[in-house]
Amino acid sequence: MEKLRVLIGRERIAAKVAEMGQRISQDFAGEPVVLIGVLKGATIFLADLARQITLDVSFDFIAVSSYGTAKQQSGEVKLVKDVDRSMEGRNIILVEDILDTGLTLTYIQSMLRAHQPKSLRIAALLDKVSRRTEPIHGDYVGFEIPDEFVVGYGLDFAERYRNLPDICVLESGPESE
Ligand code: IMP
Numbered sequence: 001m002e003k004l005r006v007l008i009g010r011e012r013i014a015a016k017v018a019e020m021g022q023r024i025s026q027d028f029a030g031e032p033v034v035l036i037g038v039l040k041g042a043t044i045f046l047a048d049l050a051r052q053i054t055l056d057v058s059f060d061f062i063a064v065s066s067y068g069t070a071k072q073q074s075g076e077v078k079l080v081k082d083v084d085r086s087m088e089g090r091n092i093i094l095v096e097d098i099l100d101t102g103l104t105l106t107y108i109q110s111m112l113r114a115h116q117p118k119s120l121r122i123a124a125l126l127d128k129v130s131r132r133t134e135p136i137h138g139d140y141v142g143f144e145i146p147d148e149f150v151v152g153y154g155l156d157f158a159e160r161y162r163n164l165p166d167i168c169v170l171e172s173g174p175e176s177e
């Protein structure tokens, strides 16, 4: 049975997300933005972040699949669901739960650049800086975390735990690294 340890509690998450929303609101003052959430992990973060942004906001979602086990990615990313509308001339904020190796967001970023948006920024709630293999960084980053597998607040382990209100470290599991 897995054990959960709270790494970042709900109050700290809420305060940080509010701060991120304020920064985005200031940076894009007077302009509309499109939040593009990466399914499914980013949904809870996107829902909270959007309500902290005082601009004209619209949503879109993309889904990718990456091959590998639940905890380890293989490095191959495949588009499963594209955006619904053209992003040409728009201010895009790509919303992701966590930046790990950076492979996922590097792939999505280059795909979205082909739309010729006005601007393209990345908002990631969590950042495992030490795991990065790609030269990519978040423009709005919530928390830098150590190389531990985390769940909750949208993040899953084999589709479980997304509904936990806190971000927790999954200490041991049936499939440990
Ligand atoms: P990257 O492509 O290696 O940056 O991986 C990003 C994706 O890996 C995220 O969208 C998550 O789905 C998943 N991921 C990476 N680290 C964790 C974690 O600690 N818990 C849950 N999912 C994770």
Ligand code: MG
Pocket: 038, 039, 040, 041, 042, 097, 098
């Ligand atoms: Mg994800």
